[in-house]
Structure formats: C-alpha cells, structure tokens
Amino acid sequence: MSGGAGFDAATSRKVEALYLTPEVATQRFQVLKALELREGERVIDIGCGPGLLAHEMAASVGRDGCVCGIDISEDMLAISRERCAEQNWAKFQMAEATDLPHPDDSFDAAVSTQVYEYVADVPAALSELWRVTRPGGRVVIIDTDYGSLVIHTENQARTERVVQAWDDHFLHPGLPRILSRLLRDAGFIIRRRDVIPMFNPEYQDNSYGRRLFGMMASFAVGRNHISRQEADTWLAEFAELGRQGRFFFSLNRYLFVADKPDAG
Numbered sequence: 001m002s003g004g005a006g007f008d009a010a011t012s013r014k015v016e017a018l019y020l021t022p023e024v025a026t027q028r029f030q031v032l033k034a035l036e037l038r039e040g041e042r043v044i045d046i047g048c049g050p051g052l053l054a055h056e057m058a059a060s061v062g063r064d065g066c067v068c069g070i071d072i073s074e075d076m077l078a079i080s081r082e083r084c085a086e087q088n089w090a091k092f093q094m095a096e097a098t099d100l101p102h103p104d105d106s107f108d109a110a111v112s113t114q115v116y117e118y119v120a121d122v123p124a125a126l127s128e129l130w131r132v133t134r135p136g137g138r139v140v141i142i143d144t145d146y147g148s149l150v151i152h153t154e155n156q157a158r159t160e161r162v163v164q165a166w167d168d169h170f171l172h173p174g175l176p177r178i179l180s181r182l183l184r185d186a187g188f189i190i191r192r193r194d195v196i197p198m199f200n201p202e203y204q205d206n207s208y209g210r211r212l213f214g215m216m217a218s219f220a221v222g223r224n225h226i227s228r229q230e231a232d233t234w235l236a237e238f239a240e241l242g243r244q245g246r247f248f249f250s251l252n253r254y255l256f257v258a259d260k261p262d263a264g
C-alpha cells in the first residue's frame, strides 16, 4: 500500500473492516454531528474509501440532496457504489483530491477523513476544497498523527521497526500538527478542533488497535528486513500481553471544522 493507488481490492476490504470497528463508528458519528447536514444539501466526500460515511451522509441529506464521493482507488469506489446502491443521490467518481471534477461553489459541505495524509500536495488539495465549497459552507477534516501512537511492548526495537515501516507509507504522518496553518493559508476560518482517540486498553477481537496491528504486520513484511515470521512474532506478543491483561494501544486522530466565509 503506497499512497491512494495502493488501495487494491484486498487492502480496501481490510480498511473497510478496520473502519467498521466501534472506535471508527464513533468517529463517524462525531463527523456527522460536526457537519450538521440538512435535508436537500449537497456534500462532497473527498477520498470516500469504502463509503461508510457517504452512506450515512446520504441518509442525512435525503433524496433531494446529493453526496458526491471521489477517490483514486477503483476498488474503493466499487465498495462505495455497492454500499449506497439504494441511494441514487449518492454518486461516486474516480478523481484526485487535487483536481476535483466539480464547478466552483458546488457544495454546502465537504468532508475528507484519513485522506490528506496520503496526498503529496496538501496546499493544492485544500485549494480545491476551498474552490468547490460555496461561500458560507463548512468543511470537516480528520487525519491521524502517528506520533501519538502509544503501545505497550516488551521488544521496543522490533516494534519501532514495524511502526517505522508503517509510517513510511504516509506522505504526512504528522499532518494534524501543521493543518491549522494550511487551512488558514487556503482561506478557511477554523471553528473547532478536537482529538478523537482510538483507545484500546484491552486486547479485544473487533477493536481498532487489534485490526490495525494485523494490517501493520502484513504491511511490514519485506520492509526494514522484517520477515513474515518476525511480523507474526510481533503480532503474537500483543496476543500474549492481552492474555496477561497488559495490552495497551492508543492513537489519536484530529478533527478540524472550518468555514469558508460568506462572500462580501
């Protein structure tokens, strides 16, 4: 997985499973609340992925509204289309975050969750976000700061190698730290910022931390001299820590709510 183009069919399904965990479902609830969508509104989902948020937004805006999802992964778009098959006011299209296929001022609201950390030119993407949002419209962005990862491990060196291999696939693993400035430079007025923790103090089946570790282990194989066997041993450490009641995982996502000021 490298950049958006790396979200092939298998990875897309893994992301879908990760994003169906209760932690990310809670995040979607927070995003929907922040968006304050009303019936009949038009909203764009930039990097819509498996369409979980698009599906919920389509229910909020109703058939008189419109949800436009864009993504650079055809496999992700296929999952989105399947998920929203009965909501024909939700449309999905292949496009780059830096080149949105919509006229100026098209949307009442725009959202992009867990996407800009993969985009090479974030200022260009924010400039596109600004362009397609109408004056008086609002935007909601979420990105993870991988510097906030706290894991209990008894083999720090091995864990650091796996985490390093994982971090290397993000173009901006610490984007939230600089996003306020980038949003202001693009012309937005920041209204709110919040931290959304992915927090698992126990080793549980359908938890974000456990699923993410599975993805990290598979991704690390062949990188940083990590073999499949070492990746499996790394994973097994957490299962054992879980059995002993000594598991700990915490990683922060950051929510930004901003407005495009009214013209004049």
Ligand SMILES: C[S@@+](CC[C@H](N)C(=O)[O-])C[C@H]1O[C@@H](n2cnc3c(N)ncnc32)[C@H](O)[C@@H]1O
Pocket (backbone or CB within 6 Å): 003, 004, 005, 007, 015, 019, 046, 047, 048, 049, 050, 051, 052, 053, 070, 071, 072, 073, 076, 095, 096, 097, 098, 112, 113, 114, 115, 118, 119, 120
């Ligand atoms: C981690 S997933 C997040 C999906 C979705 N936003 C969510 O939160 O459920 C990242 C998504 O961003 C897409 N993506 C990455 N780079 C992109 C780009 N430059 N333009 C558009 N989409 C991009 C990927 O294809 C992938 O579907």
